[in-house]
Amino acid sequence: MKLVIQDRPLFGNTFVEKLNRIASIGFDGLEIDGDVLLARLNEIKMAIQSTGVPITSICGGYRGWIGDFERENREMALHDLEKILKCTAEIGAIGVVAPAAFGIFSHKLPPFKAPRTSEEDKQVLLESLFKINRIAEAEGTTLLLEPLNRYEDHMINTLDQAAELIREGNFHSIKIIADFFHMNMEEKNIVESIHNAKDLIWHVHLSDSNRLQPGLGHTDFVSAFRALRDIGYDESLAIDSPFVGDPSKVYSECCDYLRECLEKSQYTKQS
Numbered sequence: 541m542k543l544v545i546q547d548r549p550l551f552g553n554t555f556v557e558k559l560n561r562i563a564s565i566g567f568d569g570l571e572i573d574g575d576v577l578l579a580r581l582n583e584i585k586m587a588i589q590s591t592g593v594p595i596t597s598i599c600g601g602y603r604g605w606i607g608d609f610e611r612e613n614r615e616m617a618l619h620d621l622e623k624i625l626k627c628t629a630e631i632g633a634i635g636v637v638a639p640a641a642f643g644i645f646s647h648k649l650p651p652f653k654a655p656r657t658s659e660e661d662k663q664v665l666l667e668s669l670f671k672i673n674r675i676a677e678a679e680g681t682t683l684l685l686e687p688l689n690r691y692e693d694h695m696i697n698t699l700d701q702a703a704e705l706i707r708e709g710n711f712h713s714i715k716i717i718a719d720f721f722h723m724n725m726e727e728k729n730i731v732e733s734i735h736n737a738k739d740l741i742w743h744v745h746l747s748d749s750n751r752l753q754p755g756l757g758h759t760d761f762v763s764a765f766r767a768l769r770d771i772g773y774d775e776s777l778a779i780d781s782p783f784v785g786d787p788s789k790v791y792s793e794c795c796d797y798l799r800e801c802l803e804k805s806q807y808t809k810q811s
């Protein structure tokens with residue numbers, strides 16, 4: 541298991557600086573955006589090699605959404621994701637995080653009426669995932685499908701909904717990223733949901749219940765980590781929250797807090 545942090549400008553300008561900085565704080569790896577990966581691929585490859593610190597995962601950095609209402613935007617997402625997946629495989633990161641869509645519609649907010657039916661949503665998603673699965677399989681990497689909360693996406697809100705689509709399409713190169721912030725809002729019971737999706741969880745995002753850095757809300761990280769340990773999860777736990785507080789202290793404090801939770805859950809660190 542690796543404790544990972546998403547990139548921040550304060551970690552440095554070059555990737556050597558960034559990777560050395562996060563390792564000195566206590567993190568095991570870095571998560572970066574897809575567009576940055578494309579723009580700085582050679583520098584990134586050399587930095588991973590010279591520092592020995594991995595870039596474990598890629599998040600976003602493409603145009604459109606795989607479940608966009610407009611076909612043109614879906615095609616744009618697939619076009620960009622193909623390039624990002626290829627580079628993801630080249631640097632040995634586990635995959636690319638992508639939700640069905642982000643911020644295009646919510647059943648819980650005005651105008652309340654979606655431009656597509658749920659059945660149409662499903663067909664669109666199956667069509668996009670079918671294409672991405674083929675690309676990811678050819679490149680030897682994965683698309684990490686992310687359920688978001690109901691205010692950010694109307695199509696996939698729970699691990700179970702993501703698992704159902706993946707199983708229906710028999711998509712071997714599409715897995716699930718479990719995000720603690722969204723799970724806090726959408727899952728009936730986080731521990732049970734982790735167990736139910738156990739074979740499909742390949743990545744995890746950490747934020748506390750209020751979207752701030754772990755330690756500042758009321759999420760029960762210990763029992764959730766215990767569930768991840770029980771299903772044999774051995775990939776990254778990547779912090780994707782904004783941080784508040786003194787930047788010279790908060791990253792190491794959060795790292796210490798999470799390591800303490802991991803210890804309490806008896807989740808031993810393996811690299």
Ligand code: LER
Nearest residue numbers: 600638639642692719
């Ligand atoms: C948005 O809330 C989020 O969690 C991102 O990872 C979307 O890709």
